[in-house]
Amino acid sequence: MPTLYLAYRVRSLILNPSVIAWSILFVLFWVFMWIYVFGNELASFKGEVWYESAVKSYVAVMYSSLGIVSMGSVAVALTGSNAVMASSIRYVTRFTRLTSTRLLIEDLSASILVFSTVTATIVASSILLSWHRYGVLVVPEKPLPLVIVLLMLGLFFYLLSIVMTRLILLFAGAKILQTALTMMPLAMSFIPYALLFTKTSEFIAYAYPPIALQALAIEATSGIEVPPTGIVVSLREATVSKHLEYHVNLATTLVSYLVWITGLALIAVLLSKRIKAVHPEELMI
């Protein structure tokens, strides 16, 4: 049986003003912009043979990429709250039922649940608004792979936030560093978004797995195989040529992802041995 920590952690994250403002409202604003402003021209092609497929790929690109930005925003909230609770954790893991392992399991479960809830909100809003604007219901073609990819991204951003928290504790007292490290997950979540519009070498996509995972999420949603970067450009070209040059490689993505997850976990463990006790007064986040 989980302790009350799990339920209260979920509640505190979901009701965190930063999560509501940045992960939900800010991202919903961009969903609105994608559908009603950037995608305004698309609606004028209603009736064309390729219209439905174009809407599907456009909406898939939108909610896959914005979902990652949303996760990055949740990771920012996680980083800040983890830093503040650091001194409690030292006591709690020794003298309460919450052992380090139990705390990790409950915290990870709570975080993944929040990542899923926030992403589901973005996906559901995108589907509803796009149906309202384009008259096409864009339900994911392959829901299970989509859920798996989103869970993988959730775990990635969770571990990233843990590493950032430990770096913050290591550099406690340096305000600029603390602020930069807190916001790092959000900055990193924008990298896949930026590469939607730019074709780069495959190496970059596999060197930083959220880029390739974004492409896999788009594939799972639209059913169209896409390249890892420059997806928007490639989809436009494919409308004319009916052919996409290459698509994201699942095996390479998985290898890169596993290397990153292992690396982040190792760094988190190594840093935990170096960080000293930091009292909330020393934290300026």
Added chain:
Amino acid sequence: MTIKLIDVNAGYRGKTVIDHITAVFDNRVLLLGPNGAGKTTLFRAIAGIADIYSGTILIDGIDVNKASAMTRLLALNLPEVYRLLPIDCYRLLRLYMDIMDGDFDYALNIIENFGLSRQRLREKKLWELSAGQQKVFTTVATIASKSRNMLFDEPLEQLDPSKKVKLLSILTSIEGPNTVIVATHETWFMNRLAEWSAYIMFRGKIVGPLPARDLAEMRIVKGYYRDAITTIDTEVGKISLVPPGVGEGKPLTDLISLDKLYEMLI
């Protein structure tokens, strides 16, 4: 139920605050010292929050650095212990009573008796309460944990006089063969808790134990004194604590607060 410190050196971020302390705390203990003496750091070290550079801390024979999931072994009223989640006080109390195996109804009942309604607890986060209310919350949570060893850091600070009496009465009525340590800089505790054993702490060092009643009778004299039970070397000079009749000096209890000790050297 004992807390045993063997040559403990502890502090934060490489800075030593606790200077080679060896002591055994059991039953009821009064820990006296001015602000900055290291009382809070000593509690943090016992709870595993401060860094222990050398030495060993054993709580009921268990090394604090190896303790894991030891419910009801140790509880303390430091606010940083209760910062696990940024949630309202009502849920925070439920959470801590759940993970500490404490008595939620008992804790809630006492806190409500201090004028903190359920509604207010649901509306406010711990840091949004007044300093006195925070103290009540953390002190009551510590008592309600029913731990075998309980540490109270300045439990009556920031409370109005009637609430001080009420909370002290709850603290002194804790039953069982457990260890209760109360840290304070207020000297009247020595008379009120005359039966307790007392330690006095200055600049990271500790002297004791001796009965609180005897400590209350000690006098303070400037400079080094041969028959002193301890001589404190401060940045502004030496102060000695001597038994009554040994030297002309001011009774320790006349100071009201041990923070005023340094004023004697001006």
